[in-house]
Amino acid sequence: MIGNSGRILKILRNSRDYISGEDISAELGVSRSAVWKSIGKLREKGYIIDAVSNRGYRLSEGIDLPISDEIHRYLDTECFGSEIIYMDSVDSTNSLAMTLAARGAAHGTVITADQQTNGRGRMGREWISPFGSNLYLSIILRPGVSPADASQIPVLSVIASVRALERMVSDLPFGIKWPNDIYCRGRKISGTLCEMKAEIDRVNHVVVGTGINVNLKPFDDSIRDIATSLSIETDTEYSRVRLAAFLLEEFEKVYNRWLIEGNLEFIIDEWDEHSLLKGKQVDVRTVNRVVSGKVAGITTNGALKLELPDATVRFVYAGDASLHGASQGS
Ligand code: BTN
Numbered sequence: 001m002i003g004n005s006g007r008i009l010k011i012l013r014n015s016r017d018y019i020s021g022e023d024i025s026a027e028l029g030v031s032r033s034a035v036w037k038s039i040g041k042l043r044e045k046g047y048i049i050d051a052v053s054n055r056g057y058r059l060s061e062g063i064d065l066p067i068s069d070e071i072h073r074y075l076d077t078e079c080f081g082s083e084i085i086y087m088d089s090v091d092s093t094n095s096l097a098m099t100l101a102a103r104g105a106a107h108g109t110v111i112t113a114d115q116q117t118n119g120r121g122r123m124g125r126e127w128i129s130p131f132g133s134n135l136y137l138s139i140i141l142r143p144g145v146s147p148a149d150a151s152q153i154p155v156l157s158v159i160a161s162v163r164a165l166e167r168m169v170s171d172l173p174f175g176i177k178w179p180n181d182i183y184c185r186g187r188k189i190s191g192t193l194c195e196m197k198a199e200i201d202r203v204n205h206v207v208v209g210t211g212i213n214v215n216l217k218p219f220d221d222s223i224r225d226i227a228t229s230l231s232i233e234t235d236t237e238y239s240r241v242r243l244a245a246f247l248l249e250e251f252e253k254v255y256n257r258w259l260i261e262g263n264l265e266f267i268i269d270e271w272d273e274h275s276l277l278k279g280k281q282v283d284v285r286t287v288n289r290v291v292s293g294k295v296a297g298i299t300t301n302g303a304l305k306l307e308l309p310d311a312t313v314r315f316v317y318a319g320d321a322s323l324h325g326a327s328q329g330s
Pocket of ligand 1: 091093094095116118119120121122123125127135137138190191192209211212
Protein backbone atom coordinates (compact mmCIF):
# COMPACT_ATOMS: atom_id res chain seq x y z
CA MET A 1 0.00 0.00 0.00
CA ILE A 2 1.49 3.32 -0.99
CA GLY A 3 0.63 6.91 -0.16
CA ASN A 4 -0.83 8.41 2.98
CA SER A 5 -2.92 5.36 3.90
CA GLY A 6 0.14 3.13 3.97
CA ARG A 7 2.15 5.61 6.00
CA ILE A 8 -0.71 6.15 8.46
CA LEU A 9 -1.12 2.40 8.84
CA LYS A 10 2.56 2.16 9.75
CA ILE A 11 2.22 4.91 12.36
CA LEU A 12 -0.87 3.26 13.86
CA ARG A 13 0.88 -0.10 13.98
CA ASN A 14 3.88 1.41 15.74
CA SER A 15 1.95 3.35 18.34
CA ARG A 16 0.88 1.41 21.39
CA ASP A 17 -1.80 3.90 22.42
CA TYR A 18 -4.15 6.36 20.73
CA ILE A 19 -2.45 8.89 18.50
CA SER A 20 -4.08 12.19 17.65
CA GLY A 21 -4.96 13.26 14.12
CA GLU A 22 -2.84 16.35 14.77
CA ASP A 23 0.25 14.29 15.58
CA ILE A 24 -0.25 12.12 12.50
CA SER A 25 -0.70 15.14 10.25
CA ALA A 26 2.43 16.76 11.72
CA GLU A 27 4.48 13.59 11.26
CA LEU A 28 3.43 13.17 7.65
CA GLY A 29 3.26 16.85 6.75
CA VAL A 30 -0.32 16.55 5.47
CA SER A 31 -3.57 18.22 6.52
CA ARG A 32 -5.91 16.85 9.22
CA SER A 33 -8.58 16.30 6.57
CA ALA A 34 -6.11 14.24 4.47
CA VAL A 35 -5.48 12.09 7.57
CA TRP A 36 -9.20 11.71 8.11
CA LYS A 37 -9.75 10.70 4.45
CA SER A 38 -6.96 8.13 4.62
CA ILE A 39 -8.38 6.67 7.83
CA GLY A 40 -11.66 6.29 5.93
CA LYS A 41 -9.88 4.45 3.12
CA LEU A 42 -8.22 2.09 5.59
CA ARG A 43 -11.61 1.35 7.16
CA GLU A 44 -13.05 0.63 3.70
CA LYS A 45 -10.29 -1.91 3.21
CA GLY A 46 -11.41 -3.66 6.39
CA TYR A 47 -9.11 -2.24 9.07
CA ILE A 48 -10.84 -1.57 12.36
CA ILE A 49 -9.68 1.81 13.63
CA ASP A 50 -11.12 3.16 16.87
CA ALA A 51 -11.56 6.92 17.10
CA VAL A 52 -12.04 8.62 20.46
CA SER A 53 -12.45 12.39 20.76
CA ASN A 54 -9.54 14.12 22.52
CA ARG A 55 -7.41 10.99 22.18
CA GLY A 56 -7.26 10.19 18.48
CA TYR A 57 -6.99 6.97 16.54
CA ARG A 58 -5.95 3.44 17.41
CA LEU A 59 -5.67 0.34 15.24
CA SER A 60 -7.78 -2.41 16.72
CA GLU A 61 -5.67 -5.25 18.10
CA GLY A 62 -5.75 -8.65 16.57
CA ILE A 63 -7.07 -7.71 13.15
CA ASP A 64 -6.63 -10.73 10.95
CA LEU A 65 -8.35 -10.03 7.67
CA PRO A 66 -7.06 -11.83 4.58
CA ILE A 67 -6.88 -8.58 2.64
CA SER A 68 -4.25 -7.80 0.04
CA ASP A 69 -2.12 -5.38 2.09
CA GLU A 70 -2.00 -7.69 5.09
CA ILE A 71 -1.11 -10.81 3.09
CA HIS A 72 1.54 -8.85 1.22
CA ARG A 73 3.28 -8.00 4.50
CA TYR A 74 4.30 -11.67 4.68
CA LEU A 75 4.12 -12.90 1.10
CA ASP A 76 7.30 -13.76 -0.74
CA THR A 77 6.28 -15.02 -4.18
CA GLU A 78 7.08 -14.06 -7.75
CA CYS A 79 3.59 -14.23 -9.11
CA PHE A 80 1.05 -16.06 -6.93
CA GLY A 81 -0.98 -13.41 -5.12
CA SER A 82 0.55 -10.43 -6.99
CA GLU A 83 -3.05 -9.32 -7.16
CA ILE A 84 -5.33 -10.24 -4.25
CA ILE A 85 -9.01 -9.36 -4.31
CA TYR A 86 -10.71 -9.49 -0.92
CA MET A 87 -14.46 -9.74 -0.41
CA ASP A 88 -15.98 -9.46 3.04
CA SER A 89 -18.80 -11.68 1.81
CA VAL A 90 -19.19 -13.53 -1.48
CA ASP A 91 -21.22 -16.50 -2.67
CA SER A 92 -18.08 -18.51 -3.44
CA THR A 93 -14.50 -17.38 -4.05
CA ASN A 94 -14.27 -20.10 -6.72
CA SER A 95 -17.33 -18.79 -8.57
CA LEU A 96 -15.96 -15.25 -8.50
CA ALA A 97 -12.53 -16.47 -9.61
CA MET A 98 -14.06 -18.39 -12.55
CA THR A 99 -15.96 -15.24 -13.61
CA LEU A 100 -12.88 -13.02 -13.34
CA ALA A 101 -10.74 -15.59 -15.15
CA ALA A 102 -13.25 -15.69 -18.03
CA ARG A 103 -12.89 -11.89 -18.21
CA GLY A 104 -9.12 -12.18 -18.50
CA ALA A 105 -7.80 -11.93 -14.91
CA ALA A 106 -4.08 -12.68 -14.79
CA HIS A 107 -2.39 -15.94 -13.84
CA GLY A 108 -1.76 -15.88 -10.08
CA THR A 109 -4.71 -13.62 -9.20
CA VAL A 110 -6.14 -14.57 -5.81
CA ILE A 111 -9.61 -14.09 -4.33
CA THR A 112 -10.10 -14.27 -0.56
CA ALA A 113 -13.23 -13.77 1.50
CA ASP A 114 -14.20 -13.40 5.12
CA GLN A 115 -17.39 -15.36 4.51
CA GLN A 116 -18.99 -17.41 1.73
CA THR A 117 -22.76 -17.58 1.43
CA ASN A 118 -22.63 -20.48 -1.02
CA GLY A 119 -19.27 -22.13 -0.38
CA ARG A 120 -18.92 -25.10 -2.70
CA GLY A 121 -17.25 -28.43 -2.05
CA ARG A 122 -16.44 -31.32 -4.36
CA MET A 123 -19.16 -33.57 -5.78
CA GLY A 124 -21.78 -30.81 -5.36
CA ARG A 125 -21.37 -30.67 -1.60
CA GLU A 126 -21.63 -27.53 0.51
CA TRP A 127 -18.55 -26.01 2.18
CA ILE A 128 -19.63 -24.42 5.43
CA SER A 129 -18.07 -20.94 5.40
CA PRO A 130 -18.95 -18.85 8.46
CA PHE A 131 -17.85 -15.26 8.88
CA GLY A 132 -14.46 -14.24 10.22
CA SER A 133 -12.92 -17.51 11.25
CA ASN A 134 -11.58 -19.59 8.35
CA LEU A 135 -9.54 -19.22 5.20
CA TYR A 136 -11.39 -19.23 1.88
CA LEU A 137 -8.94 -18.65 -0.94
CA SER A 138 -9.08 -19.24 -4.69
CA ILE A 139 -6.30 -18.73 -7.19
CA ILE A 140 -6.52 -18.39 -10.96
CA LEU A 141 -3.94 -20.38 -12.93
CA ARG A 142 -3.23 -20.40 -16.63
CA PRO A 143 -0.97 -23.39 -17.09
CA GLY A 144 0.32 -23.95 -20.58
CA VAL A 145 -0.35 -27.69 -20.37
CA SER A 146 -2.95 -30.09 -21.75
CA PRO A 147 -6.26 -30.59 -19.89
CA ALA A 148 -5.08 -34.12 -18.97
CA ASP A 149 -1.90 -32.77 -17.36
CA ALA A 150 -3.82 -29.99 -15.61
CA SER A 151 -5.65 -32.71 -13.67
CA GLN A 152 -2.41 -33.12 -11.67
CA ILE A 153 -2.88 -29.67 -10.13
CA PRO A 154 -5.12 -30.90 -7.26
CA VAL A 155 -2.22 -33.04 -6.01
CA LEU A 156 0.08 -30.00 -6.04
CA SER A 157 -2.49 -27.97 -4.16
CA VAL A 158 -2.97 -30.53 -1.40
CA ILE A 159 0.79 -30.82 -0.86
CA ALA A 160 1.01 -27.01 -0.71
CA SER A 161 -1.80 -26.92 1.88
CA VAL A 162 -0.13 -29.58 4.04
CA ARG A 163 3.18 -27.73 3.94
CA ALA A 164 1.46 -24.44 4.82
CA LEU A 165 -0.39 -26.09 7.72
CA GLU A 166 2.85 -27.65 8.97
CA ARG A 167 4.58 -24.26 8.85
CA MET A 168 1.74 -22.91 10.95
CA VAL A 169 1.58 -25.73 13.51
CA SER A 170 4.50 -28.12 13.27
CA ASP A 171 3.33 -30.72 15.78
CA LEU A 172 -0.13 -31.60 14.49
CA PRO A 173 -0.57 -34.72 12.35
CA PHE A 174 -2.01 -33.72 8.96
CA GLY A 175 -3.06 -36.57 6.69
CA ILE A 176 -4.17 -36.55 3.05
CA LYS A 177 -7.21 -38.38 1.79
CA TRP A 178 -7.06 -38.67 -1.99
CA PRO A 179 -7.58 -36.59 -3.93
CA ASN A 180 -7.20 -33.46 -1.83
CA ASP A 181 -8.83 -33.57 1.58
CA ILE A 182 -6.72 -32.94 4.66
CA TYR A 183 -7.61 -34.55 7.97
CA CYS A 184 -6.31 -33.99 11.47
CA ARG A 185 -6.86 -36.67 14.11
CA GLY A 186 -9.74 -38.22 12.16
CA ARG A 187 -11.64 -35.06 11.25
CA LYS A 188 -11.49 -32.93 8.12
CA ILE A 189 -9.63 -29.63 8.38
CA SER A 190 -9.20 -28.62 4.75
CA GLY A 191 -10.60 -29.27 1.29
CA THR A 192 -9.86 -28.04 -2.21
CA LEU A 193 -12.15 -27.60 -5.17
CA CYS A 194 -10.36 -27.37 -8.54
CA GLU A 195 -12.31 -26.19 -11.54
CA MET A 196 -11.18 -25.82 -15.11
CA LYS A 197 -12.31 -24.17 -18.33
CA ALA A 198 -10.74 -25.99 -21.25
CA GLU A 199 -11.05 -26.92 -24.87
CA ILE A 200 -10.26 -30.46 -25.96
CA ASP A 201 -6.51 -29.75 -26.25
CA ARG A 202 -6.03 -26.48 -24.41
CA VAL A 203 -6.63 -25.14 -20.91
CA ASN A 204 -8.12 -21.66 -20.69
CA HIS A 205 -7.85 -21.41 -16.94
CA VAL A 206 -7.91 -23.41 -13.74
CA VAL A 207 -9.25 -22.18 -10.41
CA VAL A 208 -7.93 -23.84 -7.27
CA GLY A 209 -10.09 -23.01 -4.25
CA THR A 210 -8.94 -24.01 -0.80
CA GLY A 211 -10.88 -23.89 2.43
CA ILE A 212 -9.02 -24.32 5.70
CA ASN A 213 -10.76 -24.36 9.07
CA VAL A 214 -8.56 -22.04 11.10
CA ASN A 215 -10.25 -20.44 14.10
CA LEU A 216 -13.60 -22.17 13.86
CA LYS A 217 -14.83 -22.94 17.36
CA PRO A 218 -16.46 -26.20 18.47
CA PHE A 219 -19.50 -26.02 16.28
CA ASP A 220 -22.70 -27.27 14.88
CA ASP A 221 -23.71 -30.75 15.95
CA SER A 222 -24.18 -31.79 12.32
CA ILE A 223 -20.46 -31.47 11.56
CA ARG A 224 -18.84 -31.69 15.00
CA ASP A 225 -17.87 -35.32 14.46
CA ILE A 226 -16.50 -34.91 10.95
CA ALA A 227 -14.81 -31.50 10.87
CA THR A 228 -12.17 -29.76 12.96
CA SER A 229 -10.04 -26.60 12.91
CA LEU A 230 -6.52 -25.56 13.96
CA SER A 231 -8.03 -23.76 16.90
CA ILE A 232 -10.12 -26.73 18.04
CA GLU A 233 -7.05 -28.99 17.89
CA THR A 234 -4.74 -26.68 19.82
CA ASP A 235 -6.93 -24.25 21.73
CA THR A 236 -5.03 -21.36 20.15
CA GLU A 237 -5.98 -18.74 17.56
CA TYR A 238 -4.02 -18.54 14.31
CA SER A 239 -3.46 -15.84 11.72
CA ARG A 240 -5.39 -16.47 8.52
CA VAL A 241 -3.23 -13.82 6.88
CA ARG A 242 0.00 -15.70 7.56
CA LEU A 243 -1.58 -19.00 6.57
CA ALA A 244 -2.71 -17.47 3.27
CA ALA A 245 0.83 -16.23 2.61
CA PHE A 246 2.32 -19.65 3.47
CA LEU A 247 -0.19 -21.39 1.21
CA LEU A 248 0.60 -19.16 -1.76
CA GLU A 249 4.36 -19.50 -1.24
CA GLU A 250 4.22 -23.29 -0.98
CA PHE A 251 1.85 -23.57 -3.91
CA GLU A 252 4.03 -21.41 -6.15
CA LYS A 253 7.08 -23.52 -5.25
CA VAL A 254 5.50 -26.87 -6.12
CA TYR A 255 3.73 -25.46 -9.16
CA ASN A 256 6.93 -24.05 -10.68
CA ARG A 257 8.83 -27.26 -10.01
CA TRP A 258 6.02 -29.27 -11.60
CA LEU A 259 6.16 -27.11 -14.73
CA ILE A 260 9.89 -27.84 -15.00
CA GLU A 261 9.68 -31.57 -14.21
CA GLY A 262 6.50 -32.26 -16.14
CA ASN A 263 5.07 -34.73 -13.63
CA LEU A 264 4.51 -35.40 -9.92
CA GLU A 265 7.46 -37.71 -9.27
CA PHE A 266 9.11 -35.15 -6.96
CA ILE A 267 6.25 -35.18 -4.46
CA ILE A 268 5.24 -38.82 -4.46
CA ASP A 269 7.27 -39.61 -1.30
CA GLU A 270 5.79 -36.65 0.56
CA TRP A 271 2.31 -37.68 -0.54
CA ASP A 272 2.95 -41.25 0.62
CA GLU A 273 4.17 -40.04 4.03
CA HIS A 274 0.94 -38.13 4.57
CA SER A 275 -1.46 -40.54 2.89
CA LEU A 276 -4.27 -41.79 5.11
CA LEU A 277 -5.29 -44.37 2.52
CA LYS A 278 -2.05 -46.04 1.43
CA GLY A 279 -2.26 -49.78 2.05
CA LYS A 280 -5.95 -49.53 3.04
CA GLN A 281 -9.00 -51.10 1.45
CA VAL A 282 -11.12 -48.33 -0.04
CA ASP A 283 -14.22 -47.73 -2.10
CA VAL A 284 -13.78 -45.06 -4.76
CA ARG A 285 -16.92 -43.52 -6.14
CA THR A 286 -16.32 -42.33 -9.71
CA VAL A 287 -18.84 -40.66 -12.03
CA ASN A 288 -20.53 -43.92 -12.97
CA ARG A 289 -19.37 -46.68 -10.61
CA VAL A 290 -17.76 -47.64 -7.34
CA VAL A 291 -14.33 -49.30 -7.55
CA SER A 292 -13.05 -51.19 -4.49
CA GLY A 293 -9.45 -52.16 -3.86
CA LYS A 294 -6.28 -51.64 -1.86
CA VAL A 295 -4.49 -48.31 -2.30
CA ALA A 296 -0.95 -48.78 -3.62
CA GLY A 297 -0.25 -45.04 -3.91
CA ILE A 298 -0.55 -42.38 -6.58
CA THR A 299 1.09 -42.33 -9.96
CA THR A 300 3.31 -39.59 -11.32
CA ASN A 301 0.27 -38.20 -13.12
CA GLY A 302 -1.91 -38.06 -10.02
CA ALA A 303 -4.09 -41.14 -10.47
CA LEU A 304 -4.92 -43.34 -7.50
CA LYS A 305 -3.38 -46.78 -7.98
CA LEU A 306 -5.69 -49.54 -6.72
CA GLU A 307 -4.95 -53.25 -6.42
CA LEU A 308 -8.21 -55.09 -7.07
CA PRO A 309 -9.20 -58.38 -5.40
CA ASP A 310 -8.40 -60.27 -8.63
CA ALA A 311 -4.79 -58.95 -8.42
CA THR A 312 -5.21 -56.58 -11.34
CA VAL A 313 -4.28 -52.92 -10.98
CA ARG A 314 -6.69 -50.08 -11.71
CA PHE A 315 -5.84 -46.38 -12.04
CA VAL A 316 -8.55 -43.96 -10.97
CA TYR A 317 -8.23 -40.38 -12.16
CA ALA A 318 -11.17 -38.70 -10.45
CA GLY A 319 -13.53 -39.68 -7.70
CA ASP A 320 -14.20 -39.73 -4.00
CA ALA A 321 -12.49 -42.30 -1.81
CA SER A 322 -13.61 -43.67 1.54
CA LEU A 323 -12.34 -46.51 3.69
CA HIS A 324 -14.02 -49.73 2.65
CA GLY A 325 -17.34 -50.09 4.42
CA ALA A 326 -17.23 -46.57 5.93
CA SER A 327 -19.87 -43.97 5.12
CA GLN A 328 -19.22 -41.68 2.12
CA GLY A 329 -16.86 -38.78 2.68
CA SER A 330 -15.09 -40.41 5.64
C1 BTN B 1 -14.20 -30.20 -0.56
O1 BTN B 1 -13.56 -30.67 0.37
O2 BTN B 1 -15.23 -30.73 -0.95
C2 BTN B 1 -13.69 -28.96 -1.22
C3 BTN B 1 -13.95 -27.72 -0.42
C4 BTN B 1 -13.44 -26.47 -1.08
C5 BTN B 1 -13.82 -25.21 -0.33
C6 BTN B 1 -13.14 -24.01 -0.88
S1 BTN B 1 -13.38 -22.59 0.14
C7 BTN B 1 -12.70 -21.56 -1.10
C8 BTN B 1 -13.25 -22.06 -2.41
N1 BTN B 1 -14.56 -21.51 -2.69
C9 BTN B 1 -15.52 -22.42 -2.71
O3 BTN B 1 -16.72 -22.20 -2.93
N2 BTN B 1 -14.99 -23.63 -2.48
C10 BTN B 1 -13.56 -23.56 -2.28
